[in-house]
Amino acid sequence: MGDFWIILTGSLVAASCGILGCFLILRKMALIGDAISHSVLPGIAIAFLISGSRDSFLMLLGASVFGLITVFLIQLLQRGGLQGDASIGIVFTALFAIGVILISRNASNIDLDLDCVLFGEIAYVQWDTLILNGYDMGPAAVWMLGGTLLVVLAAVGLFYKQFKLCAFDPALAAAVGIPVALFHYLLMGLVSLSTVASFESVGAILVVGMLIVPASTAYLLTDRLSTMLVYSVILGVLCSAGGYYAAKWIDTSIAGSMITVAGILFLLAFIFSPLHGLVARFAKRRRLKRVPMPLN
Amino acid sequence: MLNSNPLQVNNLTVAYQKKPVLNAVSFVIPSGKLIGILGPNGAGKSTLLKAVLGLIPIVDGEVKIYGGSYREQRKNVGYVPQRESVDWDFPTNALDVVMMGRYGHLGWFRRPGASERKLATECLDKVGMKDYAGRQISQLSGGQQQRVFLARALAQNANLYFMDEPFAGVDATTEKAIIQLLHDLKNQGKTVLVVHHDLSTVREYFDHVILLNGDLVAEGPTEVTFTPENLQKTYGGRLALLQDFVTVPVGTVQ
Numbered sequence: 001m002g003d004f005w006i007i008l009t010g011s012l013v014a015a016s017c018g019i020l021g022c023f024l025i026l027r028k029m030a031l032i033g034d035a036i037s038h039s040v041l042p043g044i045a046i047a048f049l050i051s052g053s054r055d056s057f058l059m060l061l062g063a064s065v066f067g068l069i070t071v072f073l074i075q076l077l078q079r080g081g082l083q084g085d086a087s088i089g090i091v092f093t094a095l096f097a098i099g100v101i102l103i104s105r106n107a108s109n110i111d112l113d114l115d116c117v118l119f120g121e122i123a124y125v126q127w128d129t130l131i132l133n134g135y136d137m138g139p140a141a142v143w144m145l146g147g148t149l150l151v152v153l154a155a156v157g158l159f160y161k162q163f164k165l166c167a168f169d170p171a172l173a174a175a176v177g178i179p180v181a182l183f184h185y186l187l188m189g190l191v192s193l194s195t196v197a198s199f200e201s202v203g204a205i206l207v208v209g210m211l212i213v214p215a216s217t218a219y220l221l222t223d224r225l226s227t228m229l230v231y232s233v234i235l236g237v238l239c240s241a242g243g244y245y246a247a248k249w250i251d252t253s254i255a256g257s258m259i260t261v262a263g264i265l266f267l268l269a270f271i272f273s274p275l276h277g278l279v280a281r282f283a284k285r286r287r288l289k290r291v292p293m294p295l296n
Numbered sequence: 297m298l299n300s301n302p303l304q305v306n307n308l309t310v311a312y313q314k315k316p317v318l319n320a321v322s323f324v325i326p327s328g329k330l331i332g333i334l335g336p337n338g339a340g341k342s343t344l345l346k347a348v349l350g351l352i353p354i355v356d357g358e359v360k361i362y363g364g365s366y367r368e369q370r371k372n373v374g375y376v377p378q379r380e381s382v383d384w385d386f387p388t389n390a391l392d393v394v395m396m397g398r399y400g401h402l403g404w405f406r407r408p409g410a411s412e413r414k415l416a417t418e419c420l421d422k423v424g425m426k427d428y429a430g431r432q433i434s435q436l437s438g439g440q441q442q443r444v445f446l447a448r449a450l451a452q453n454a455n456l457y458f459m460d461e462p463f464a465g466v467d468a469t470t471e472k473a474i475i476q477l478l479h480d481l482k483n484q485g486k487t488v489l490v491v492h493h494d495l496s497t498v499r500e501y502f503d504h505v506i507l508l509n510g511d512l513v514a515e516g517p518t519e520v521t522f523t524p525e526n527l528q529k530t531y532g533g534r535l536a537l538l539q540d541f542v543t544v545p546v547g548t549v550q
Contacts, residue, residue: 026386026387081313161396161399161402161408162399165396168382168393169381169382169396171377172448174351175349175350175351175373175400177367177400
């Protein structure tokens with residue numbers, strides 16, 4: 001049963017992150033995902049300090065608020081004339097540092113381990129079960145991640161055309177009356193939510209891999225957004241299953257193996273993708289060379 | 297409703313970080329005309345379009361479209377942004393981009409369906425791109441991409457069109473095809489405003505011009521407005537160069 005829960009947890013993380021990651025990379029905002037995943041740390045720490053427990057709902061709320069604050073601050077600095085990447089770097093490291101201080105300062109009386117926050121511990125997920133009316137409902141993380149995935153699916157399913165147009169041509173989106181800012185913050189809110197929900201299992205650093213790597217791999221494999229979303233989820237699930245068995249085999253970090261598998265799949269797509277891979281591009285160039293140029 | 301002027305701009309002022317880009321610009325556009333917006337770089341041509349479409353905040357003044365606010369008249373307005381403003385590596389095809397022109401008409405929840413697909417195909421046909429409907433957009437040439445953008449604007453089925461440099465970086469054939477399309481729109485009683493750079497084609501293409509230089513220099517029918525004096529006021533010195541453009545005889549397309 002342990003295998004099943006771990007792979008399911010990993011797959012749920014990968015599915016939410018994979019869907020949102022597609023929109024992030026298409027909007028050239030991969031780094032924003034990185035920033036959010038780090039700067040939600042103070043939100044988690046504060047929620048933890050207030051409640052004194054690992055109440056998941058309160059943590060989700062605290063962290064999501066900080067996720068949106070991050071996006072807001074980054075835009076504020078950018079509008080003030082700072083470079084985009086510098087604004088992101090400043091905001092997320094500052095907030096992350098505050099989170100580290102909050103956690104290590106209170107490390108003695110709270111049960112929140114910095115290592116666990118950074119790298120997660122997916123193997124423990126199965127022991128932290130949700131008990132409802134005395135019944136064991138399975139791991140709490142699975143419920144939380146399942147709920148998050150439902151929210152993500154509902155939002156993207158209902159507003160697919162809005163998310164798509166805002167990513168491709170925000171000027172037209174605004175001109176035809178789509179509230180671009182609302183959908184921007186909705187996307188950012190969903191990224192925060194998924195990041196936080198994924199925290200306990202894969203941690204703050206590796207969740208970035210889940211957001212960006214499968215989506216980037218999918219980007220190389222198709223020319224359609226809807227297909228890209230599906231591929232991204234499938235690749236994410238492959239990473240969690242493959243990563244889990246690899247970790248079991250060589251006895252190492254599960255989350256680390258999952259992202260390593262994601263990296264390997266990306267590399268394969270980068271080289272062998274029939275659409276955009278290196279081999280395909282090389283073959284195309286050779287074909288073009290073989291046809292003699294007509295002299296005019 | 298459609299009897300009132302398509303576009304009326306009163307005292308429009310727009311600033312980027314306190315530096316004014318458009319200074320109290322006022323004009324009224326008559327219906328059924330092809331209108332060129334001209335001026336040097338940084339004269340506020342694109343800014344004017346964006347301000348009218350509500351894409352950037354305005355400092356002062358008001359914009360009336362068919363006598364109402366832009367928000368009320370949104371479905372009457374079509375927009376072609378600059379081609380470089382989007383990422384052509386986006387995973388989508390030509391037909392899909394044209395269908396995006398219908399998104400504003402679909403409301404919050406409806407998805408584009410068979411009727412949108414049919415209309416989009418017709419619009420692609422009108423710009424001579426029907427055979428490229430399924431083509432990934434990055435594999436289209438610059439001129440073909442511009443035609444896809446025009447087809448998308450046609451799909452918006454508007455009465456007033458704003459086009460930001462539709463002739464930038466397209467070859468002569470595409471330019472002729474585009475201008476023909478603009479004339480077709482005009483003949484259907486639609487009004488088209490085009491940000492334009494090539495002064496040598498102004499007399500040939502446009503009935504009406506707006507000369508901008510931060511301030512509104514002049515506005516009116518091409519024959520009386522597109523004069524050496526006005527061009528000098530718009531572009532500064534270099535009159536010798538500018539005079540050549542004005543003497544190009546008025547021709548018709550084809």
